[in-house]
Amino acid sequence: MKTIGFDSHNHDACISDALGMATDICAQQKLQFTPVRRRVLEILLHEHRAMGAYDILEVLSSEGLGSQPPVVYRALDFLVKHGLAHRIEGLNAYTACAHLDHEHVPAFLICRTCKAVAETDTGIAQGRLGQAAASAGFTIEKVVVEAEGLCPNCTGAAA
Amino acid sequence: MKTIGFDSHNHDACISDALGMATDICAQQKLQFTPVRRRVLEILLHEHRAMGAYDILEVLSSEGLGSQPPVVYRALDFLVKHGLAHRIEGLNAYTACAHLDHEHVPAFLICRTCKAVAETDTGIAQGRLGQAAASAGFTIEKVVVEAEGLCPNCTGAAA
C-alpha cells in the first residue's frame, strides 16, 4: 500500500493518468463522464488537497461551466458515489481519489496547516472497531478514518 | 473496553452518574460548569444519540436558557474541548462522552436509521494508520474514526 500525497512527483502525468483511469471506469460502468464531472475531478486532481464545494464552484463559474451550488454538488455526488473522489468529513471538503485502481477503505492524513491530503488504506473493519461492532450487533456499512496533524513539509516550517 | 450505546440500561442512573462525574472533572480542573453547559450535557446524555446544535438550541430556547446559536456552540465547544462530549463529523452533530472515566481515542458506531451512537475505543494510531503516518513523516494530532451502519435494533426492523 502506497501512501500518496506528500511526496513530490510528476504531477501532470499523475493527473492525466487518473483522468484516463476515471474515463475507463465510467466507460466500463456505462456512466456518463460529462464535462462538468470531468472538470470537477480535474480541479480536485490538480492539487492533492481538500477543496470546499464552493471553492470548486468558483473555478467552474469562472469557466462558464455552472454558477449555482447544485451544479458542483451534483458533480461531487457523482464522483463520490462512484469512488472517483472522497469526502473529507472533518473539513466538509472533497478530494480526488488517489487509489482508483483498486477497492479500498480510504483513510486520510490531513495537514491542518496546508490542507494537503494523503490517502492511505486501513484494515480498520478487521481490527478493534470490527470487534466492537460485532459484539454490539452493529452492521458496518461505511467507515470514516481521518487523522489530522502536520505533514512533513509543515512540521519543519513550525506552524 | 465496553461499547456503550445499544444495550438497554438504567438510564436515569446513567445520566446522573455522568453528570456527577462531569461535575467532579470540572471541579478538579477549576472549570466553570455553568447552567447552560450542564443543561447541554444533560440534553445530550438524555439520549445516546447524536444531536445537531440547532436541535439542542431548540430545547434550551424552550427553557429560556438562551436562544441564539452562539449560546449552544459555546457550550458545545466547552464540552468537546474538555472531553465531556464529542463531535460526530459525519453528521455535523454532537453526543455526550460515554467514557468520562478515562482518556481515550473515541471511535463511533452510528446508526444511519435512528442516529443512535455507540462509543468505543480504538488503537488506530498504533495500527496501519500509524505506520502510514510514520512512513510519510506525518505527525498525527487527532484521529476521527466513525462507522456508519445499522444498529441491532434497526437491523431487524429492515429499514
Added chain:
DNA sequence: AACCGTGATGTTATAACATATCAATACGTG
C-alpha cells in the same frame, strides 16, 4: 419524423450548520 422515458443541467430559493464582533454581566482574588 413524432413520441416518450431517463438522466443530466439550469435556476431560484432556502435549509442547516457555524462564527465574528462587541457590549454587558458575573466571579474569584488581592
Added chain:
DNA sequence: CACGTATTGATATGTTATAACATCACGGTT
C-alpha cells in the same frame, strides 16, 4: 471594593448543503 478574566447576551454574517421545479439532450420505439 477594584481588578482582571471568564461567561453571557445580542446582532449580524459566513459557510455548507439541499429542495423544488423547469428544461435540455439523448436513445429507443412506433
